[in-house]
Every structure is written in C-alpha cells, then in structure tokens.
Amino acid sequence: MSDQPAAAEPRRLTTREAADRLGVKPETLYAYVSRGQLGSRRAPGGRGSTFDAAEVEALAARGTRREPQPSGADLAFRTGVTLIDPDADRYYFRGVDATELAGRYGYEEVAEWLWTGTLRPGTRFTAPPEALAAGQRAVAALPAHSTAMDRLRAAAVAASAADPLRFDLSPDAVLGTARALIPTLVGSLPPVAGAPGDAAAEAGAAGDAENDRDGADSDRTGLARGLWRRLTARTPDDSSLAVLEAALVLLIDHDLAASTLAARVAASARAHPYAVVSAGLGALEGPLHGAASGLAHRMLAEVLERGGAAPVVADHLRAGRRVPGLGHRLYRGEDPRAAALFALLDRVPAAGPALAAARDVVTTTARHTELHANVDLALAVLSVASGMRAEAGEAVFAVARTAGWIAHALEEYAERPLRLRPSGHYNGPRPPRALPLPVPLA
Incomplete structure (x- = not known):
C-alpha cells in the first residue's frame, strides 16, 4: 500500500x-x-x-459572461453564393454584381452558372414527362381556392414521388434534379383562363422550341414566358417579359434569408433536393418573407383606386401598420433589386400608372420617415400593371429562389452532416416534477 x-x-x-x-x-x-x-x-x-x-x-x-442570443442573430457560417454590401447597397452572386447579371443573362443561364461555375448561353431546363404529369395531377386535385404556393408545394412533393432516384445526393444527380424540378414547378401551375397559348411552355415551361439557340441573340425568356401565362391572361410584350426575366434572376438568392436557412437545415440532415425545396417553400410563405409582395400589390391597387398615396399611407400609419414595400434591413438606401426592376419597368408603357403610384408612396412616406423602395414594391408594380393576382409576386419569388436553395444545398451536402443543430435555451420548470393529472372529458 x-x-x-x-x-x-x-x-x-x-x-x-x-x-x-x-x-x-x-x-x-x-x-x-x-x-x-x-x-x-x-x-x-x-x-x-x-x-x-x-x-x-x-x-x-474566455469571456462567456454574455447571455447567448436565442434570436439566431449570432448564427453564421461560410457560403460562397451571395455577398451583400450594405455600405454600397449592392449584392453579388459569386463575386459578380447580381444586377449586371440580370441585365445580361437569363434565369436558366445564371442558375446553371451559379451551380456549376460555367456559363452556357442558351441554357434551357426541361421538365421530365413523368414528373410534370405527376405535378399537374397533384395540382389539379387541390381545391379551387388554392394559392400558387399551395400548388408549388404540391408539385414539388409529387415530382419527388415520381423520382425513385431522389436520394442520390451526388453533385451530378442533384444538378439533374434541379434542372428538372424548376420547369416542373412552373409547368404544374395551371395557365390563367384566356392566357395566350404557348405549346412549349405547356409541355414543360422550357421555352419556345422554334427559338434560335445558335448564338447570343437567342430568346432568353423561355421559362419566364411559361410562367407569365400562369400569372396573367394578358399577352406579354418583350419589355414586360424582360422585367419578369430580370426579376427571376435578381431573386435567385439573397444570403441567408429565412427560407434559405430552412433549406440548408434540411440539406444538413441530408434531405433530398425536393425536400430541401419544400422546406424553403414552407418558410417562404410567411407574410414577412415571400408573401410581402402581395401586401404591396393590394396597397398599390388601392392607391390607384383612390387617386393618390396620401390617404392610403395615412390609413396604414393610423392603424400602426408598416407601409408595404418600403425599407430593407440589409440596405441603407434603395434595394438594388428594386432599382434594377424600376429601370426596366420605365420601358413598359402599361406600367406607367402603377409605377407612378409606387413613387407616390415612397415620396409620401418620406415626409415622415426615410424608407426606400424594396423588391416587394417593384414586384407589385409588375403584378398590378400586368393584371396579375396579388399572389403573383410570391410565385415569382418562389420559382426564382428555388435555384438559390439548390446552390445552398450543394454547399451543405459538402459539409459535415447535421452540423446545423443548435442547442435550445430551456426556460421551463426545472425537473423533477410530478406527472400531470388527467382532466376528465366534459
């Protein structure tokens, strides 16, 4: 011993x-x-x-006196998709100014480049017949009052069920899924009654098969044209389609918005791409995210009806509501997406009244507080001027952002699984406690 x-x-x-x-x-x-x-x-x-x-x-x-913030404001991780520069009121996709990309290339071209790093002029996405048929059947089975977001979510689930290889998370398989899913979502939406025919869009929203695809002058509005006829019965002109195409590009991604975070959490759990997109669609539907453009649409329609912004803005302020379409927490000045879309809308003759109403809202509100236009107001100008329903901007947002969710999923699949698993801050009663007593049924 x-x-x-x-x-x-x-x-x-x-x-x-x-x-x-x-x-x-x-x-x-x-x-x-x-x-x-x-x-x-x-x-x-x-x-x-x-x-x-x-x-x-x-x-x-080590300085751990500070209470952890449950708001998630301290949640940050690496991403190479989007950089936002709040000092310059600009944002970039993989280092390239997003507004310049929107002015030069189409949605499918930018999405392909964002995913692969290779720009392929004339890129078109095509919906597989099986997936498109499944999506259209699922959408057709929904109640008549279903919203565009209801239909997009149903289409995503149906397309997933039609793909037995959806669990293959290799980069090539995920890219193949992405190229098929986006036109399937668009093609699953029913055309608006009276919308101009477009056989190629009906067959998969992949664009007009007669378009010249040999050079830089080829039509870049294939997916946009298919989406247009699912949002309005009006015949589009080139300038209107250019606005919709630019909106799709500009909305592809915007750093870690709520829907993108939801998509990355799903990808962290190794959910397949359809489930990743479904997670994003669920978060997007909130009134503080994708649905915000609908609020701006209704406000602009009321401004046009009442002949000026002053009474409408006054009603919002009197009720203690924020004026829709104004302000963005990431920019000091005007949202660069709104600025780019307003410049294009200036070239659309039919957009004149709605554009003037939007500027009237900004000017009227500026008398009380310095808030600038955001992308929701620009989407509202497009939807009001084009005879679209209030939910149209949300549908544009959802289709566009699908490409961004896929880009983030590709990043997350390359990371350690389940790394996005924060700890909860429990503030309930401390154990041990007695079992609850049952309450007799009335």
Missing part, C-alpha cells in the same frame, strides 16, 4: 455558484453543458449538478 496521501478532490461549485460566477442564468449554464463548453457531475444524492471550479474559472476568463 502506498504511503502517499490521496490527491485532494478539485473544488466543485453548485449550479447557483457556477451561474453566479459566469454571470448567467442556470438555464444558460446547462446550455453550455449541452454544447460541450462545460462539464458537469450529478451532486451527491442525485439532486442538481456540480461543476469543476477551475473549469468554470477558465470559461469565465
């Missing part, structure tokens, strides 16, 4: 002592434990936990 004295047990702190030393709540202390930042041991008798005093001191020295 050794004559050496037993080593002294390191001093341990109770939960309250450790929390006080770190300057946090007990709930936060346990959050540190769940993250692996701090070890714990059950106290004698099994009541509560104890903490190594030296480990607590080391954690305090």
Whole structure:
C-alpha cells in the first residue's frame, strides 16, 4: 500500500455558484453543458449538478459572461453564393454584381452558372414527362381556392414521388434534379383562363422550341414566358417579359434569408433536393418573407383606386401598420433589386400608372420617415400593371429562389452532416416534477 496521501478532490461549485460566477442564468449554464463548453457531475444524492471550479474559472476568463442570443442573430457560417454590401447597397452572386447579371443573362443561364461555375448561353431546363404529369395531377386535385404556393408545394412533393432516384445526393444527380424540378414547378401551375397559348411552355415551361439557340441573340425568356401565362391572361410584350426575366434572376438568392436557412437545415440532415425545396417553400410563405409582395400589390391597387398615396399611407400609419414595400434591413438606401426592376419597368408603357403610384408612396412616406423602395414594391408594380393576382409576386419569388436553395444545398451536402443543430435555451420548470393529472372529458 502506498504511503502517499490521496490527491485532494478539485473544488466543485453548485449550479447557483457556477451561474453566479459566469454571470448567467442556470438555464444558460446547462446550455453550455449541452454544447460541450462545460462539464458537469450529478451532486451527491442525485439532486442538481456540480461543476469543476477551475473549469468554470477558465470559461469565465474566455469571456462567456454574455447571455447567448436565442434570436439566431449570432448564427453564421461560410457560403460562397451571395455577398451583400450594405455600405454600397449592392449584392453579388459569386463575386459578380447580381444586377449586371440580370441585365445580361437569363434565369436558366445564371442558375446553371451559379451551380456549376460555367456559363452556357442558351441554357434551357426541361421538365421530365413523368414528373410534370405527376405535378399537374397533384395540382389539379387541390381545391379551387388554392394559392400558387399551395400548388408549388404540391408539385414539388409529387415530382419527388415520381423520382425513385431522389436520394442520390451526388453533385451530378442533384444538378439533374434541379434542372428538372424548376420547369416542373412552373409547368404544374395551371395557365390563367384566356392566357395566350404557348405549346412549349405547356409541355414543360422550357421555352419556345422554334427559338434560335445558335448564338447570343437567342430568346432568353423561355421559362419566364411559361410562367407569365400562369400569372396573367394578358399577352406579354418583350419589355414586360424582360422585367419578369430580370426579376427571376435578381431573386435567385439573397444570403441567408429565412427560407434559405430552412433549406440548408434540411440539406444538413441530408434531405433530398425536393425536400430541401419544400422546406424553403414552407418558410417562404410567411407574410414577412415571400408573401410581402402581395401586401404591396393590394396597397398599390388601392392607391390607384383612390387617386393618390396620401390617404392610403395615412390609413396604414393610423392603424400602426408598416407601409408595404418600403425599407430593407440589409440596405441603407434603395434595394438594388428594386432599382434594377424600376429601370426596366420605365420601358413598359402599361406600367406607367402603377409605377407612378409606387413613387407616390415612397415620396409620401418620406415626409415622415426615410424608407426606400424594396423588391416587394417593384414586384407589385409588375403584378398590378400586368393584371396579375396579388399572389403573383410570391410565385415569382418562389420559382426564382428555388435555384438559390439548390446552390445552398450543394454547399451543405459538402459539409459535415447535421452540423446545423443548435442547442435550445430551456426556460421551463426545472425537473423533477410530478406527472400531470388527467382532466376528465366534459
């Protein structure tokens, strides 16, 4: 037997002592434990936990006094898709100015480049017949009052079910899925009654088969043309289609918006691309995200009906509501997407009244607060001027953003699985508690 004295047990702190030393709540202390930042041991008798005093001191020295923010504002991770420069009110896709891309290339061309790094002029996406038929059947089975977002979600699920290889997450397979899914979503939407015919769009929203595809002058509005006839019965002119095409490009991605984060979380769990897009569509439908353009549409329609923005803006302010289509948390001045679309809308004669109404809203509101137009207001000008329903802007947003969700999914599939697993900050009653008593049915 050794004559050496037993080593002294390191001093341990109770939960309250450790929390006080770190300057946090007990709930936060346990959050540190769940993250692996701090070890714990059950106290004698099994009541509560104890903490190594030296480990607590080391954690305090690292400056972990600040309460973790449950809002998710501190959630950040690497992405090479979009950079937003709030000082210059500009944004970039893979380092290239997004507004310049929208002025030069079509949606399918930019999406392909964003995914692969290769720009292929004249790129067209085609819906597989099986997937398109499944999407159209699913949409046709929905109630008549279903929204465009209802139909897009149904089409995504139906296309997924029609693809037995959807679980292949190799880059080539994901790209193939993306190229097929986007035209399937568009082609699954029913054309508006009385819309001008477009056989190629009906067959998959892939563009006019007669278009010249040999050079840079080929028609770049294939997908946009197919989407147009599903949003309005009016015959499009070239300038109107150019606005819709540019809107699709500009809305492809915008950093980690709520829907993009939802898509990346799904991809982190190794959900297949259809499920990733479904996750994005679900988050997009909120009134503070994709549905915001519908609010701006209704406001512009009311401004036109009442002959000016002043009474409409006054009603919003009186009711304590924000004026739709104004302000963006990431830009100090005008949303660059709105600026680009307004410049194109200036070339559309039919957009004149709605564009004037939008500018009247901005000018009227500026008397009280300095808020600039955002992309929702620009989409509203397009939808009002083109005789589209209020939900049209949301549909444009959803179709466009699908390409961005796929780009983020490709990034996330290359990362460690399930890395997007934050810890919850539990603030409920502390255990142990007695089982709840049942309440008799009335």
